[in-house]
Amino acid sequence: MFKTTVRIEGMMCPMCEAHVNDAVKKALPEVQKVKSSHKSNETIIISEKEYSTEQLKEVIDASGYKVISSESEPYEKKGIPFFGR
Numbered sequence: 001m002f003k004t005t006v007r008i009e010g011m012m013c014p015m016c017e018a019h020v021n022d023a024v025k026k027a028l029p030e031v032q033k034v035k036s037s038h039k040s041n042e043t044i045i046i047s048e049k050e051y052s053t054e055q056l057k058e059v060i061d062a063s064g065y066k067v068i069s070s071e072s073e074p075y076e077k078k079g080i081p082f083f084g085r
Contacts, residue, residue, distance in 0.1 A: 001047065001048060001076070002046070002050045002072050003046055004050070004051060004072040005042055005045075005070065006042060006045065007041060007069045008042060011037075011038035011041060014038070019063055020063060021035070024043065033045070041068075
């Protein structure tokens with residue numbers, strides 16, 4: 001799994017966040033989770049596949065926003081450990 005942080009210009013409100021989230025989910029099927037913030041001008045993507053900045057630009061720029069940069073890092077799902085009895 002990978003965590004990708006995408007810096008984006010143009011998001012002004014929660015509707016913009018939803019628009020970016022929907023575009024990412026529809027275009028990139030390996031995405032498990034996506035969350036955008038217009039206040040911090042970024043989108044966080046959790047996915048099974050690592051995406052290049054160019055791939056993300058293609059999807060997000062087409063939805064009317066501008067990708068400035070992206071960074072990916074390995075991601076480990078955090079959860080409550082299971083202790084069987």
